[in-house]
Amino acid sequence: MSSSAEPILELKKVEKQVRGPFGCLRILKGIDLIVPRGQFLAVTGPSGSGKTTLLEILGCLSRPSSGDYLLGGRSVAKASSNELADLRASSIGFVFQSFNLLARLTARQNVELPLAYQGVPTAERQARALDALSAVGLESRADHPTPAMSGGERQRVAIARAIVGRPPLLLADEPTGNLDAANGAQILQLLSSLPVGRRTLIMVTHDPQVAARADRIMELRDGEFVAERCE
Amino acid sequence: MIPTLADLKARGFPNPTWLVLSLVGLAVGTSVIVILLSWGEGLSIALEEGTNKTGKNLVLCFLGRISKDRAGPAGPRRIWLTREDVSFVRRRARGIELAVAESRAWKPVGAGPKSVTIDVRGVEAAIESIRDTRVVAGRGISELDVQRRAAVAVIGSVASNRLFGSASPLGERIEIDGRPFRVVGILEDPSGDLIRDRTLQSEQVWIPISTFFSIGPRYGSDIDIVDVLLFRVRSDRPYSEAVREVRRLLTSRLEVGEHDRDALQFVTALDVLRRLPIAAVPRFLALLGVVAVSISAIGVSSFMALSVHARRHEIALRKALGARELRLLTRFAAEGGGLTLFGGCLGLLLGLAVCNVIERLDTPEILPIPVVQSGVLMIAMGVVALSALLTAVVPAYHAVRVDPSAAFRSAS
Numbered sequence: 231m232s233s234s235a236e237p238i239l240e241l242k243k244v245e246k247q248v249r250g251p252f253g254c255l256r257i258l259k260g261i262d263l264i265v266p267r268g269q270f271l272a273v274t275g276p277s278g279s280g281k282t283t284l285l286e287i288l289g290c291l292s293r294p295s296s297g298d299y300l301l302g303g304r305s306v307a308k309a310s311s312n313e314l315a316d317l318r319a320s321s322i323g324f325v326f327q328s329f330n331l332l333a334r335l336t337a338r339q340n341v342e343l344p345l346a347y348q349g350v351p352t353a354e355r356q357a358r359a360l361d362a363l364s365a366v367g368l369e370s371r372a373d374h375p376t377p378a379m380s381g382g383e384r385q386r387v388a389i390a391r392a393i394v395g396r397p398p399l400l401l402a403d404e405p406t407g408n409l410d411a412a413n414g415a416q417i418l419q420l421l422s423s424l425p426v427g428r429r430t431l432i433m434v435t436h437d438p439q440v441a442a443r444a445d446r447i448m449e450l451r452d453g454e455f456v457a458e459r460c461e
Numbered sequence: 462m463i464p465t466l467a468d469l470k471a472r473g474f475p476n477p478t479w480l481v482l483s484l485v486g487l488a489v490g491t492s493v494i495v496i497l498l499s500w501g502e503g504l505s506i507a508l509e510e511g512t513n514k515t516g517k518n519l520v521l522c523f524l525g526r527i528s529k530d531r532a533g534p535a536g537p538r539r540i541w542l543t544r545e546d547v548s549f550v551r552r553r554a555r556g557i558e559l560a561v562a563e564s565r566a567w568k569p570v571g572a573g574p575k576s577v578t579i580d581v582r583g584v585e586a587a588i589e590s591i592r593d594t595r596v597v598a599g600r601g602i603s604e605l606d607v608q609r610r611a612a613v614a615v616i617g618s619v620a621s622n623r624l625f626g627s628a629s630p631l632g633e634r635i636e637i638d639g640r641p642f643r644v645v646g647i648l649e650d651p652s653g654d655l656i657r658d659r660t661l662q663s664e665q666v667w668i669p670i671s672t673f674f675s676i677g678p679r680y681g682s683d684i685d686i687v688d689v690l691l692f693r694v695r696s697d698r699p700y701s702e703a704v705r706e707v708r709r710l711l712t713s714r715l716e717v718g719e720h721d722r723d724a725l726q727f728v729t730a731l732d733v734l735r736r737l738p739i740a741a742v743p744r745f746l747a748l749l750g751v752v753a754v755s756i757s758a759i760g761v762s763s764f765m766a767l768s769v770h771a772r773r774h775e776i777a778l779r780k781a782l783g784a785r786e787l788r789l790l791t792r793f794a795a796e797g798g799g800l801t802l803f804g805g806c807l808g809l810l811l812g813l814a815v816c817n818v819i820e821r822l823d824t825p826e827i828l829p830i831p832v833v834q835s836g837v838l839m840i841a842m843g844v845v846a847l848s849a850l851l852t853a854v855v856p857a858y859h860a861v862r863v864d865p866s867a868a869f870r871s872a873s
Binding site: 289291292311312315316318324330332344347348391395 | 774775778779780781782783784785786787788864865866
């Protein structure tokens, strides 16, 4: 799992345990992973294999129970809440399966959110949001409320929101899961065309056809990587 | 701009009707605090004015019995005052500016065929001055009346009504204890007289004290007994000092122990007023207002906590996108606290408006008018501020505790 390119992230023997009603549950069991910059990595596996938990740790939304996580060469396993929030705002873009757009905001306002948390001034925020919407082909619908948009359009707004902060790392959780085949294909095309240059995309999916577009596929079962394939 | 129910619903507030009801409760509670505390202030002022009407700086001295533990082998004995004792106090006490003797008895008073029992007071000429009252028609009891034991009477409005109905009593003849008197004056009807000294002034008939003594012996004795010594404390002297001085003079003259409270009892108008629970009522009701505000604040706070719960997915998403905890804390604290401040300020305005309306109403003089003082507003604003703090902290605390990974969990 090594790569000659400079790694953007590295997991070292990462474990995640949670306390449940029947005792302690090990969700991730000593995961090792190195992802080079610019790579499109697909993580596959059946439900309950730990894909989303892995994505949460990679997205700095939760901390590993043990092991270390290096993002951009910096250990974040024991970072404070504020440091993690700043990392999420500046370095990570999220694309969720159910879009996660705020219904009372317009498309542009949704896209502006990460920039607001980075402290970008309003005028620049609006310009960059329009740029991002333009990149996903929705510039003309910038001021539309998102509930009035189709599923494919909403996911494109979500992608615009993920890329607007120019984060080096994009994390996508089943981004086509709520879309029909045609819209799903469009979104995949859009996502696979994004990691140009030094942008890295890690996508969680259990659809082999979606995973087939990635540079590298890793299969997770019962909290452990069991297979790896490079395209 | 005031948000509508639809706006609140669109912003993710669950059950905005509940929020509006909580805010109404908050506003009503705050206004109740303002109204009742202001009413309490008005009541205090009315009481003070009533005290002044009863007689400014007035002290009443009643005599009783020497208490058992001070009586000695002869046993307890009754003691009394005479007009000479009153003159003695008048001459010797430096802390008082006026002293008047008064005797009183329930007497049968007749006018024509009517005969009723009335509180008849034997008074000196200075009675009007010391009781801070006046005669509204005719004249009062004069020094000459007292010297000549004149058969003249000054009558209160209620007593007059009982004897003469609506007809004027001036110049009419009445009989007290079967002895004829001529009505020479009508007493003022002080509606603010808050002390009922056995009867109200309007229910009394005043006659010269010397004539009172001549009507007949009382207590089985031929001594002219003065029932009450009224004296006015100099305005530059404290009540307690003047009372101590009069007590010392009288106990020495009457050979009574200086600390015998059974023998001499001093009552001031303020003492009487302080015994009345009426002044505590507005404070108690205002306390209920504080409780109402607190309960409403808890309502708003619970609502905000529920609102945070309903919006936890949005909060998780904002956190996932990089929102710092302090930012969320500020946002939700401002939302909860702002709503409470809004309700509280509405309540303040409502309270002030109600006070203003009551002030403009044509109310009887005896009914206290609310007096809004800065202290009242400070208390009300303090209660609102505390409530706002409560409603700010609780939702903010809940918002900060939302796990950002809920953004993924709800999505997957």
